[in-house]
Amino acid sequence: MLDEKPLERPTSESSESNSGKDLAKLRSLLIGDDYETVLKSQIEQTEAERVSGVLAEAFHLRNSRDGSLSKELSPVIENAIDTSIKDNPSRITNVIFPIMGPAVRKAVASALADMMRSLNHLLQQSLTAQAIVWRIKAWRLGVPYGQYVLLQTLEYRVEQVFFIHRETGLLIESASAAGIEYQDPDLVSSMLTAINDFVSDSFNSDGDAISTIQFSDLSIVIESGPHAVLAFAVRGILDSAITNELGQKLEVLHAEFSKQLESFNGDLSQFEGCKRLLEGSLVEKSKQKKKSKPWFAITAVSAATLLIGYSSYLSWHKHQYIEYFVMHLEKQPGLQIIHSQLTDDEFQITFLRSPLAQSVAAIRQNFSYPGLTLQLNPKVALIESPEYFLAPIASKYGVTLNWSSVDEQPKLIVNGQLTQIQIEKLKQDPIVTSVFKDVDTQNVEILTPLSIAQQSRDRFNALVLKVNSTSIFFESASVTMTPGSAQELNQTINDIREALSLQQTSGLSVLQIGITGYADYQGANLNNMKLSEERAKLIADNLAANQIDSDLVISWGVGNKGLESIESANHRRVDLKIVVKDLSGESK
């Protein structure tokens, strides 16, 4: 056994060296000279050097396969940043300062602007009459004032909606409220995307998106989903209810078009029905309208009223002035206005003027009214031709006129009817006196105004005539008056009394009242005589009973004498006759 071992050892050694040789041969056959190089580098390079050569590629490879690398690295990076900040905080500060500075400034400015706006709003709201009303209402409702104001001022309008593909920024669909004019919505949506990209790039806030852009009273609310973005242009005050509602809208759109959004390739025809959904978001809420007074209308109306009032005053004043001027002119001797006319800016007078009368220049001097020129058309009235004056004078006094020359002096001859007063007036008329040396009124029929005496006389005579023509009729064979005649008698008595009362003023007097009674032919003559006497006596008694002096009354009966020409029905009667004495002359 022991012998075998040394025998075997060389065998094994030789076989070992043989296999080593084979291996080297095989190696040189397969790899060739590179083997040496590889071996050399394996020996010369450290492990770290080798890894560093492939690290970047390895990262790239792994990163493109899955996201596990980022997951693994993130705690490392976080720790690294932590350590870096602890070691040297100023370094990080310096790096982020250029970004943080403007961001902080902007945030502060925005907060300040907000504060100013709300302060301003508060001031406005608390100092107006409306604020007081609102305070009372809020108190009555038991609601805090702030909440009530919020309720009252809530007002917004969604003016435009953009449905945008998130990745490309391409506009899928848009809708705008009636009457709203905007830029091309395609460009707007792309620009919004670009702005968002810009902001997230500039502020390294990758993955985050802008949620609101505030521009004056217009806000652009941007709701982002995994595949699409919904942007709303809202004018007015935003509240959470509306933003929530808009967010829900995006969810609805995502649910409805999930497939199309996932495989979006720019084909817009796949989004039918989208517009209808978008239009549903164009909501608006209006605030109570202010019942402000229509100041403009009030101003316009009052201005118009003032203007009309002022112009009518001016017109009235102008007419007053003209009237006064004309009146003054008419008083001037030797001037006779024939015609005058007032227009907007001119007053025209055509008049006759005798050479001796006031000069035209003097007349003009008396006239001064702003904005009004005086146009004088004098017709010179020469003494040799007084006929110019005849027509105006004639029309003024209602007479016909003529003139003649007596000893080379003009003489006015008047024809017609005038009262004495009118004749005097005519003779003193300035135009007449300036033109004519003499006035002939011989042919004028002078009208005298009726005197009171004459009037009384006339009335007295009329009454007498009436009484004298009155007859009182009686029933057959009696001293009873017919009903009509009894009435007549009363009237007659009144007439006689009036006549008596007029005796003084009229100059006439009642001398006697004769009452004659008659009877018809029926019955005996004696009886008839008696009956007629009784009838006359009745009337005479009636007169006496009515305070007519009985001394004046004489009554007698004449039977049926003198009735031949009177029809038989009127035979039973009494006639009255008043005998008048004219105090100025004889009795009638």
Place this chain on the structure above:
Amino acid sequence: MISSKICLVGAFAVGKTSLIKQFVESIFDEKYHTTIGVKIDKKMVSLEENEVQLIIWDIEGVDIFTDLKPSYLRGADGLLFVIDGTRPQTVEAVDAICQMVDKHIPGSQKLLLINKCDLREEWSLDKNQIDHLDFDKERIFETSAKSGENVERAFRTLAYEILNSKHKSVSKDSK
């Protein structure tokens, strides 16, 4: 209707804004207005039976002070890289942007516009530089925002490529 977002990127003052103005309004303005942030325009392009609405993002030029913000490119279907033929360094800017684009929006359609071809005699580009950018020949356009040369064609080609790629992806999805 297909709506599509496209972006113009490149160094500052290569003519991105002018190209868009020429394409959308057919106007060229000699004045230089620097773009800050993004400007957005749109234009409808009719291709055979399809209408494509291009929403064109004019992104501020890249320079040593301004990096391209990748978020502006997000969701873009097409990109127009613009270089200024008279300024070789603008190619480098595009090169840098290309890498970023590949990383952020790998599926987008890309065209290269070498602008200011009205000043071709002043061009000083190295062919190798352009080759290095690795654009197919048919995806490179020599344009002039001033004369309008190739501007419409470049935009229409991009719209066409976008439409094609969309159709492809739709048919792929349906399979």
